[in-house]
Amino acid sequence: MFAALGAWLGMTAGQPIGFEVLGGALGAGAGAGSLALIDGLRARVWLRWLSVNSSEDAPPLAGLWGEVGLRSERALRLRDREIRREQDRLAEFLTAIEASPNGVVMLDASEQIEWCSGMAAEHLGLDVQRDRQQRITNLVRAPAFVSHLHSHNFELPVLIPGPRGRGSISIIVRPYGEGQRLLLTQDVTARERDDATRRDFVANVSHEIRTPLTVLSGFVETMASLPLTEVERTRVLSMMGAQTRRMQALVGDLLVLARLEGSPRPLADAWVPIEQMGAAVEADALGLSAGRHALSFDWGPGLQLAGAEAELQSAVGNLVNNAVRYTPEGGSVTVTTHLRSDGAAEIRVVDTGPGIAPEHLPRLTERFYRVDGSRSRDTGGTGLGLSIVKHVAQRHGGELKISSEIGRGSCFTIVVPAARVRQRSTADATAA
Structure with missing residues (x-):
């Protein structure tokens, strides 16, 4: 145009x-x-x-x-x-990775860090920004990890100490792309501790059961192969009965622990008068002491606890019976209950026994832990009583406190939270 x-x-x-x-x-x-x-x-x-x-x-x-x-x-x-859509998806993906309890590290073909999640940085002692493009083996120097990374055999994870030697970290290596590798980290400290606890538990149970079985086997062989007088026979049968009762007590405590760990927490709708529970505890303690100790019981001003009566009675009974067993003849055992200002209740068992050294106190509630193993067996203890008490207290939302001093006795206190405590007058008013 x-x-x-x-x-x-x-x-x-x-x-x-x-x-x-x-x-x-x-x-x-x-x-x-x-x-x-x-x-x-x-x-x-x-x-x-x-x-x-x-x-x-x-x-x-x-x-x-x-x-x-x-x-x-x-x-x-x-x-x-x-x-923008792809950036949003990437941001969501990275946010999801950051929310995971496991860590992720991306390495290039030269073993340099391309990207690292916050959890992986915590597990391996890295800095998310500063350590990017740094060679991973210059930062994580555990020999087991370096050897594993260079072995190119990634079927099994490798276990290394955590930062500053605290805990255990499991690392899984997965190759991808052109010589790149993905590291998946996990804090397995609790799992390793639980595995060790289970191994110790099995070893302890085996030992505790094998000892009375060995004694029983020896006595049976003796009775079968040797002519015994009536006095010797009675003595052997008495010792066999003692070992049998010891094994029964051990199995019984193991079953109690298994039930406590495998059942839901007791509901707070069944109220148990402490005096009612305490009456059974007193009867057992008086029979065990047989007049050898000064026993005193004060179950408080009409208090009631919400929970499982059998569990609470077992916990308090364990503490009182332990106090009787370990207190020398002529000593005293005092049981008191009082209502704290915050509404919680404390059931306190105080004895005048030999006391416990401070280094033993943190481990007393471990299964089969004994301050003096030979003395515990002599008194008929299974080594599980305080573990049961701790579990019962925790299942009712409370705790077990222990204090002791060598030569001056010990004090064991079960604390029950205010939500599971009421006084009889309050209960009567509610019912009316």
Whole structure:
């Protein structure tokens, strides 16, 4: 159109001087040149927008370049939306990884850290930002890990000490991509401790049961192979009965522990008068003491506890019977109950026994832990009594406190929270 218009104008201008054809040619060329110049300017505007201001709206160009600009803008906007969508997905994925209790480390082919989650940094003692692009073996120097990483045999995880030697960290290595590796870290301190506890428990149970079985086996063999007088026979049968009762007590305590650990916490809808529970505890303690100790019981001002009566009676009875067993003849055992200002109840058992050294106190509630193993067996203890007391207290939302001093006796206190304690007057008012 520009060329035709230029040719017409050139022919019109050249006609009076006889250069009609030449004027038309020059006019057509000028028109085409003008069109090319205008298109060039539009293209320059479009290219500038594309390289600098593509985040803004496309320039309003007419003709072909306007259509090109419009289509380009649509394509760029679509690309931006896809990029934002993928960025959001990546952010969600990384957030999910950060929320995991396990850590993740991505290594490149040179064993340099490409990315590290916060939990992995905590497990391995790394800094998420500072240690990026650092070689992992320069930062985690545990020989077992370095050897495992270079072995290229990643079927099993490797176990290393945690930062500053605290705890245990398990690391699983998985190769991916072009020589890249993924490290999955997990804090297995609690699992290792539980495994060790289970191993110790099985070993202790085996030892505790094997001892009386060995004694019984020896006595049976003696009675079968040797002629015994009636006095000797009576003595042997008495010792066999003692070992049998010891084994029965051990099995009974093991069953109690298994039931406590495997059942739900007692509901707070069954109220037990402490005096009622205490009466049975007193009877057992008087029979065990047989007049050898001064026993004193004060069950408090009409208190009631919410929970399992059998469990609470077992816990208090264990503490009182232990106090009687370990207190020398002529000593005293005092049981008192009082209501604290915060509404919680304390059942306190105080004896005048030999006392316990401070280093033993933190471990007293461990299964089969004994301050003096031979003395515990002589007194008929199974080594599980305080474990049972602790479990019962915790199942009722409370705790077991222990204090002692060598030569001055010991004090064991069961604390029951206020939500499971009430006085008889309050109970009567509620019922009315």
